Amino acid sequence: MSSSVAHEVSLGRRIANQGATAFAVLAAVLVLIPLLAIFVYLLIKGIGSVNLAFLTQTPKPPGETGGGMANGIIGTGLILAIASVIGLPLGIGSGIYLAEYGRHRFGDLIRFTADVLNGVPSIVIGIAVYSLVVVPQKHFSAFSGGVALGIMMIPTIARATEEMLLMVPNIIREAALGLGIPRWRTTLSISLRTASAGVITGCMLAFARVAGETAPLLFTAFGNQFWNLKLNQPTAALSLQVYSYAISPYDDWHRQAWAGALILIVLIVAAVAAVRISTSRGMLKGGT
Amino acid sequence: MNSPEPLGALQKPVVAVPSLARAGREPKTGVAAAVLRKIRTTHPPSSRIPDFAFGVIILLSAISVFAIVVLVVWELIGKSRLSLHQFGIGFFYGHDWDPVEGNFGAVPFIYGTLVSSFLALLLAVPASIGVAVYITEMCPQRLRAIISFLVELLAAIPSVIYGLWGIFVLAPLLREYVEPFLAKTLGWTGLFTGPIYGLGMLAAGIILAIMVVPVIASITREVMTAVPQNQREAVLALGATRWEMIRMGVLRNARIGIVGGIILGLGRALGETMAVTMVIGNRPEVAKSLFAPGYTMASVIANEFTEATGDLYLSALVEIGLVLFLVTLIVNALARLLVWSITGGTARVRA
Numbered sequence: 001m002s003s004s005v006a007h008e009v010s011l012g013r014r015i016a017n018q019g020a021t022a023f024a025v026l027a028a029v030l031v032l033i034p035l036l037a038i039f040v041y042l043l044i045k046g047i048g049s050v051n052l053a054f055l056t057q058t059p060k061p062p063g064e065t066g067g068g069m070a071n072g073i074i075g076t077g078l079i080l081a082i083a084s085v086i087g088l089p090l091g092i093g094s095g096i097y098l099a100e101y102g103r104h105r106f107g108d109l110i111r112f113t114a115d116v117l118n119g120v121p122s123i124v125i126g127i128a129v130y131s132l133v134v135v136p137q138k139h140f141s142a143f144s145g146g147v148a149l150g151i152m153m154i155p156t157i158a159r160a161t162e163e164m165l166l167m168v169p170n171i172i173r174e175a176a177l178g179l180g181i182p183r184w185r186t187t188l189s190i191s192l193r194t195a196s197a198g199v200i201t202g203c204m205l206a207f208a209r210v211a212g213e214t215a216p217l218l219f220t221a222f223g224n225q226f227w228n229l230k231l232n233q234p235t236a237a238l239s240l241q242v243y244s245y246a247i248s249p250y251d252d253w254h255r256q257a258w259a260g261a262l263i264l265i266v267l268i269v270a271a272v273a274a275v276r277i278s279t280s281r282g283m284l285k286g287g288t
Numbered sequence: 289m290n291s292p293e294p295l296g297a298l299q300k301p302v303v304a305v306p307s308l309a310r311a312g313r314e315p316k317t318g319v320a321a322a323v324l325r326k327i328r329t330t331h332p333p334s335s336r337i338p339d340f341a342f343g344v345i346i347l348l349s350a351i352s353v354f355a356i357v358v359l360v361v362w363e364l365i366g367k368s369r370l371s372l373h374q375f376g377i378g379f380f381y382g383h384d385w386d387p388v389e390g391n392f393g394a395v396p397f398i399y400g401t402l403v404s405s406f407l408a409l410l411l412a413v414p415a416s417i418g419v420a421v422y423i424t425e426m427c428p429q430r431l432r433a434i435i436s437f438l439v440e441l442l443a444a445i446p447s448v449i450y451g452l453w454g455i456f457v458l459a460p461l462l463r464e465y466v467e468p469f470l471a472k473t474l475g476w477t478g479l480f481t482g483p484i485y486g487l488g489m490l491a492a493g494i495i496l497a498i499m500v501v502p503v504i505a506s507i508t509r510e511v512m513t514a515v516p517q518n519q520r521e522a523v524l525a526l527g528a529t530r531w532e533m534i535r536m537g538v539l540r541n542a543r544i545g546i547v548g549g550i551i552l553g554l555g556r557a558l559g560e561t562m563a564v565t566m567v568i569g570n571r572p573e574v575a576k577s578l579f580a581p582g583y584t585m586a587s588v589i590a591n592e593f594t595e596a597t598g599d600l601y602l603s604a605l606v607e608i609g610l611v612l613f614l615v616t617l618i619v620n621a622l623a624r625l626l627v628w629s630i631t632g633g634t635a636r637v638r639a
Binding site for chain 2: 009013020023026027028031042093094096098102107109114118120122126130132209247254258264268272
């Protein structure tokens with residue numbers, strides 16, 4: 001978009017033009033430096049500490065070297081599984097409602113509440129789930145952590161599903177209905193399947209967003225130094241362990257915090273990349 | 289409903305979409321088949337009941353979103369009633385945070401949240417607009433997708449990793465180089481004085497700035513893209529330089545949407561918890577110097593909620609959560625209105 005001007009452009013305007021260009025380039029560089037720095041440090045500091053012990057052992061008592069975060073990795077998987085069981089059906093369901101049924105006032109209300117829920121600070125979700133689930137249950141638990149993260153997944157998935165369904169041309173729905181296929185079947189097997197690649201991407205974004213969440217887990221899953229697979233017991237999570245190790249006074253725990261952070265980001269990136277690749281190859285096109 | 293089949297030989301296994309499965313498979317000749325076809329086309333299998341059930345299930349999941357928000361508000365109000373009753377409006381101008389005496393005032397936290405968020409915006413707004421201008425107007429076509437992907441990648445990094453990086457990389461950097469330099473050159477303003485810890489308000493502001501850049505930049509990019517190409521061409525045809533074209537043709541038209549993006553970034557900064565908790569120093573006091581440790585509303589909840597002894601203490605923390613919820617609600621609603629007024633509701637708004 002360069003301007004080729006026939007007449008002479010005054011010096012002041014030329015300087016302003018070049019100054020603005022320089023500023024924009026500088027801004028781009030300044031924004032990308034932290035990104036680069038974070039990934040480089042994660043690799044440098046984390047990769048040396050990721051070993052078999054780290055991946056298979058539970059934490060050692062404070063001050064002792066060695067041990068690992070295996071229970072945190074399992075715990076994160078457990079909490080995310082519960083979150084997906086809650087968040088995926090509710091998110092996709094409300095997305096379908098918004099796109100296929102919600103073209104009126106009530107739909108707008110739901111749309112607005114979904115956006116409100118999306119903007120609620122995660123720590124506030126943690127408080128609410130604490131008093132809704134943890135207090136009646138009288139236990140910090142993996143289940144309550146899953147509920148907190150599941151709630152956070154809903155608005156992202158709902159809006160992504162809605163957006164993708166709206167991109168499905170109406171002609172396809174009409175064709176299906178015209179063949180005598182019931183509306184529910186048309187929605188699930190025709191509209192949703194056509195939009196499945198985008199819906200799955202939206203689900204993965206929601207998943208990646210909550211996978212690293214720490215704040216809502218502080219008083220729901222709570223963390224645990226030992227193995228736990230029971231849903232009603234306090235459970236370790238990778239992000240919680242990274243947090244408590246990072247603010248601890250021990251060098252060995254700092255080293256492990258970097259390793260945990262590296263594992264966390266690798267899990268997130270791998271999950272997103274795997275789905276991106278498989279959807280582009282059409283492997284997941286069939287299932288919704 | 290289906291009428292009873294007259295001929296056993298024509299019975300087919302029940303399939304979910306009878307009208308589809310049947311097409312073309314039935315015997316084409318014979319009186320019986322013709323009658324059957326006639327009956328089926330005039331009395332198609334009713335889908336009213338399954339359709340109704342599906343509609344109800346879908347409606348319920350949509351209502352659940354609404355119910356969750358109502359429940360969250362209900363719980364926050366219910367659990368903070370004790371503190372609301374005890375302190376009233378005084379909660380918002382009390383300076384003391386003294387769990388031992390049972391005296392709770394939120395001023396240090398409100399101050400810390402506001403200062404760290406505005407510091408973040410001060411740093412992030414020029415950088416985000418610069419990046420957005422670079423991506424939409426200046427960047428070579430090949431780089432465009434890569435750079436916007438990288439900027440969005442910043443949004444995918446978990447908060448706790450920002451905090452970790454802040455503690456072990458950013459804070460030492462600030463302590464050794466940046467803060468001594470600022471103290472020497474700008475110490476006279478009073479903003480950069482006092483003991484240098486590295487961890488403190490300045491570190492929190494910088495970390496938050498990095499975290500809100502992707503929010504502001506992606507909205508800015510979107511509203512700038514929404515400005516019609518004609519505008520650019522018209523301004524260029526009048527002999528404007530590229531910068532004048534961007535300023536007069538693009539930024540001026542997109543400014544309401546950009547403000548919306550900035551407010552959305554503010555909403556994210558206000559509620560951000562982990563990264564700030566890890567680098568702000570966690571000391572409940574109001575200090576003018578940006579080197580001093582502070583405390584935010586989100587981080588006091590994160591640090592003290594599980595250790596709160598006594599109902600009043602817990603209630604005061606929940607009230608802070610309630611205030612945080614209401615403030616982010618207002619900020620986000622305002623931002624959405626502004627962004628929607630530019631893009632006509634098509635922009636994907638993420639908080």
